[in-house]
Amino acid sequence: QSVLTQPPSASGTPGQRVSISCSGDSSNIGSNYVYWYQQLPGTAPKVVIYRNNQRPSGVPERFSGSKSGTSASLAISGLRSEDEADYYCTTWDDSLTGWVFGGGTKLTVL
């Protein structure tokens, strides 16, 4: 049971826009930055969004992040086949005094 709640799966067709949610509470998302990671099969995770909505250099503009209250979202527009991966949200939890991850969302490009 993860502290942060993500849908286990999401899907879309090429060119579509998909959104992945991450729900927490006031001790984690509600008071700290959210980060998003993409993990391709058999590889280490890669950051795609940091500090709620910032995109690292090299990450396509198609990736965007937002946060409102105790929830955050990752949106991917213009979906491409190479976006098929697992996506994880993470943030610091003040009560647990540690980093917590969502359970992950498997994105399928149909």
Added chain:
Amino acid sequence: QVQLVQSGAELKRPGASVRVSCKASGYTFANYYVHWVRQAPGQGLEWMGIINPIGGSTTYAHKFQDRISMTRDTSTNTVYMELSSLRSEDTAVYYCARVDDFWSGLFDYWGQGTLVTVSS
């Protein structure tokens, strides 16, 4: 170029301990904290703890508090994670990852992962 190179796969018996190393290169070792994150087969990511390369102070996830130890060797730019009293549920790929600040969740470089298998 920045690299975090981890030690090889391990097979351990239940109750044993395992030590995984993470050798850093291509950057100033003292300027980056190192996290350890694990991933059980087919499961999600789980944060284990963080070590400050300066001084070696650590913060561990409560779940592992009584059986984890993270250390560093500044002469070789290597960080170690030791987990004791292993059980089958500890079978996972263990990753190290660096951040430039204790409060940052921007893990910008990761090791390749080390598979630890716990089985009798």
